[in-house]
Amino acid sequence: MRFAPTDLPDVIVVEPDVHRDGRGFFLETYHAGKYRGSGIDGPFVQDNHSQSVAGTLRGLHLQVRRPQGKLIRVIQGEIFDVAVDVRRGSPTFGRWVGVTISADNFRQCYVPPGFAHGFCVVSAMAQVEYKCTNLYDPASEIGVAWNDPALAIAWPVNEPLLSDRDRRHPTLAQLLDVLPVWSG
Numbered sequence: 627m628r629f630a631p632t633d634l635p636d637v638i639v640v641e642p643d644v645h646r647d648g649r650g651f652f653l654e655t656y657h658a659g660k661y662r663g664s665g666i667d668g669p670f671v672q673d674n675h676s677q678s679v680a681g682t683l684r685g686l687h688l689q690v691r692r693p694q695g696k697l698i699r700v701i702q703g704e705i706f707d708v709a710v711d712v713r714r715g716s717p718t719f720g721r722w723v724g725v726t727i728s729a730d731n732f733r734q735c736y737v738p739p740g741f742a743h744g745f746c747v748v749s750a751m752a753q754v755e756y757k758c759t760n761l762y763d764p765a766s767e768i769g770v771a772w773n774d775p776a777l778a779i780a781w782p783v784n785e786p787l788l789s790d791r792d793r794r795h796p797t798l799a800q801l802l803d804v805l806p807v808w809s810g
Contacts, residue, residue: 629664640734670757683786685744691766693739695759703752704728705745713740716808769795
């Protein structure tokens with residue numbers, strides 16, 4: 627299993643060892659000791675599963691009072707997964723990183739607390755599973771506009787399918803007063 631850092635601190639791409647033979651494949655999708663040793667500490671307390679059609683964009687989401695780290699993987703299809711550093715005072719505040727995750731490449735992406743997260747489906751359909759380090763708290767959830775010009779995220783679609791809520795998220799600059807503070 628390989629743990630590859632990205633251009634943003636603490637956002638980690640996991641590339642598991644996949645054992646293939648004539649019957650199919652086998653891999654570990656999570657091992658607490660291995661993940662902890664590579665900076666993904668958890669503990670994970672909730673698992674989520676979504677299915678979305680091509681062009682769907684979910685995000686950019688985060689929780690402010692009950693921040694969540696997320697370990698994302700795709701079990702069917704392919705997504706472009708994005709993490710944005712929204713920790714006030716962080717040296718990488720407002721920067722983003724994007725990773726292609728698919729059922730074929732078996733990659734996972736860890737998005738730590740204090741980062742906004744979103745993804746766009748680039749295959750006909752995708753099923754995404756992710757583990758969370760904190761329980762979902764709707765009163766704590768906020769979102770950042772997927773198309774915030776200050777972020778300039780290079781999404782693979784120009785006119786994504788969005789929920790009504792995701793369509794109305796404010797820009798990062800409009801959220802400054804409620805964002806988490808970087809603790810260094």
